[in-house]
Amino acid sequence: MSQIDKILARIDADLDASLARLFDLIRIRSISTDPAYKDDCRKAAGWLARELTDIGIPASVRDTAGHPMVVGHRKSGKPGPHVLFYGHYDVQPVDPLNLWETDPFEPRLVTRPDGSKKIVARGASDDKGQLMTFVEAARAFIAETGDLPVDVTVLFEGEEESGSPSLHPFLTTNRDELSCDLALVCDTSMWDAGTPAISIMLRGMVGDEIIVKAASRDLHSGSYGGSAQNPNHIVAAIIAGLHDDTGRITLPGFYDGVRDLPESLAKMWAELDFSVEEFLGEVGLKHPRGEKGRLPLEHIWTRPTAEVNGMWGGYQGPGSKTVIPAEAHAKFTFRLVGDQDPDKVRDAFRAYVRSKIPADCTVEFIAKDGSPALSLDPAMPAVEKGKAALKAEWGKDAALIGMGGSIPIVGDFKRMLGMDSLLIGFGLDDDQIHSPNEKYELKSFHKGIRSWARVLDELSRG
Template structure:
């Protein structure tokens, strides 16, 4: 504990210096999706590799067909766990530029009327500010103790905001080097300003596009109406039958393997006090449309879904055209939870559609990706240590939450490296990531550093 106290004091004392280092990184416009910024992405990678090397990591900029990766290693005590920390140094484009109150790559610290401070710049929350919280915790440990409480590998990507095309080949080529006991992913949010969170589950995804065809050409609805099959009617009927009156998905076998979260976990979600009205009110809604009898947090964190994302067919231009379309198209996505097999869900959906096709109709399917859900074991000892460490730092105890969306790298760590992930971040819902005036709270930056110091100490304790 004495060592940890000195590390925390070091972080407090050097907060201004850590802010200077973050600001230097934020000034580099590392926009990965725009080829014009390729050299800036490389500069960001070199900056981070140099900074890690300066505090004793064996760090290198590693080439890929796209933007480079940064990989850094530091030994830990014998018998201590090996952790892999993941972050990304690339950022989103800044458009629309005229909505920024300050230059997107000219970081400023703004003080709000309530006295809180925030760091405003592109990448401040996503993900440069977040990844620097971990690096600063390592820096303080090195300064105060000469080492780290765990063996640490740091893996920083430069293409997260542009689809990570180089990620999987890099993981496959460097599997032994990057494999660890657990991955630490700092690209998520807290529950609120005073309550840290560990995201224990990520839903998976299956995307499908279906094209229903009937006649060989569009038909005059007066001449053929009532006699010819209308693919739009057929499509709409099939889509409507995918869910029952209680919001459940009717595809046979859809819920195979789906388990209920432990009652203790559901009780902790209820204790968060998120009402249906509060959750939906921000988007102008009030009544949950999913499975009846389940809270909105259950629906979005622990239950699978079937959603129609787009429908097209027939004449959709200005004015009016009386035709029966020759074909109609729908794009459908399924969010999956632990225990569901994406391949089986895709096959079950296709069978569901084919069994409902009338005579004279055919269907063609086009897949759009598929990945399984990720669920950290609720009884993981690493999870307990991290949760206690966070609770020791913040005003309110840490909570375990789910995520309705996906973080692809977490699934790749699981499938390619056989490694579970702890998702711990210090962002807030109003940080405006991907939008003008992105910000990162100074409290998130400061207490994020202290949180990682506590977590590293807890994971390394024996």
């Protein structure tokens, strides 16, 4: 039996104990956005620091202005890359509580009629179950061989679900300690329940809010209608003009830096058996929108967007109140791809908005932080090694996929610490993260542990 086979056998034999340890972590109510759970967040950090130390990765709890970080190291100058594994121990609030079938922080293993099993609890998938796949893989490696095959640094944060306000300062202060050759990030998903995936594209984002003001007060629509400017109409015109009839965004220069999908990826994605009708059908829709002539997966992974996230103005209460409002509001976000510049996109948007404001009206802007898109070279060695490890475990080629959302930490790792990230996770689209009855497949947990063991083994090879 080879060394990796012995490690995998140990993982299999230890699965029940691994699951019990995950349940212990899940029971800690580490909701980062609610100050009432501050002590729970510190408790979760302490639990992880002790667990890492016990398995042979000496770790400590590091204070920040918010919730603490956990940092651990096991390194001795081994051949191969020095990797940094990142995860987060904080979780989303559980509201609405009445929709949970059982206590969100009392994890349970549910067996379906077909024999498959799922872990149900807050944090089961996002991100406690995911980060523990790596911890348990490291445990098995050290227990079986006495060491890890590559040098490893571990970074767990406790504010990912509340915007990571302490992360940027922490990375700045600890740049030298945390700079490695490669980051491993587990906060991602598989393509489907039997097909592993490596995420190689992340969209960036920039946001803005507008407040359009006209009259000095709300006006009677009978007395002033047809004469006075209505801010609601102005905002509606701004929104209507953002897209043309083909679905393209009309801002001048908006597509600067947007690249077409490489032919090799276009071919791979066309073969992924993605049904846009099924994708939309799950949320009660039928008809796709977006730029004409693009693959459905391009719309959600590699094309930029302009979306209105909220709009309001005038009377919002029950019944009718016939007013022309003094002001109207709207919130916008733009998902970015390729080399789009967040600042240039925001400037173009604001210039467009100003061009739509009548002479006797004004507009104010409230900026939201922006970050550019990120992508990995599919041919980089770490991706190739990740593909080999995942195929060995799952028996199928890993899909190289994009992500419609953003993971800001990946950009911070690149821009601040100068390292690329290998994004491998084992969540599924139906895990209901951020929603009641969040779940994580037992298969994802078990094979996720085995997969990380194989990834570490592959990375250690020349």
